[in-house]
Amino acid sequence: MSSTYSGRPDQTSQATTADFAAQAKGVARDLKAKATDMTDSVTRAAKDQASQLGGAARDMASSAKDKVETAVTQQKSVGADYIGSIAQAAGRAAHEFDQDLPQAAHYIRQASEQIQGVADTVRERDVRELVGEVQDFARRQPTLFFGGAVVLGFAALRFLKSSAPGQSRPNGFEQRREG
Numbered sequence: 001m002s003s004t005y006s007g008r009p010d011q012t013s014q015a016t017t018a019d020f021a022a023q024a025k026g027v028a029r030d031l032k033a034k035a036t037d038m039t040d041s042v043t044r045a046a047k048d049q050a051s052q053l054g055g056a057a058r059d060m061a062s063s064a065k066d067k068v069e070t071a072v073t074q075q076k077s078v079g080a081d082y083i084g085s086i087a088q089a090a091g092r093a094a095h096e097f098d099q100d101l102p103q104a105a106h107y108i109r110q111a112s113e114q115i116q117g118v119a120d121t122v123r124e125r126d127v128r129e130l131v132g133e134v135q136d137f138a139r140r141q142p143t144l145f146f147g148g149a150v151v152l153g154f155a156a157l158r159f160l161k162s163s164a165p166g167q168s169r170p171n172g173f174e175q176r177r178e179g
Helices: 011-097 102-124 127-140 142-162 172-178
Strands: none
Touching: 011 102, 011 127, 127 142
């Protein structure tokens, strides 16, 4: 056996290796370009989705805000009407006292006018303004604010009990019999 290996690499094998290396570099460049394009495409899609989600969230928040404002405005109107009815009741009570206690009737009438003023203020002002005024009043007169909150709580409880549908209230005779 004779050795045909001369110690030098064959020229064709060098050319094949160089071609293979060039092809590998080309494939790597293509893969890198495709990866960059894919990354850009995914980034654009994510930004578009985020923009759409942000828009949808803003629309939902705006819709919820509008619904809350509508509900608060309606409840504010109901509250103002209730306060107005209290003022009217106080006015009727003042009329009842005119004959026997005119001085008491005068003070009750003044209270009625003040209560009606509160009702008008609630009806006319924005909710944010009302909340700000209540907060300022609570800071200036905490004791009076707390007392007023207790009175309003009792009034609201009485209002809710009287407006509960389908609920009959026992009369005095039934209460004595049950107790």
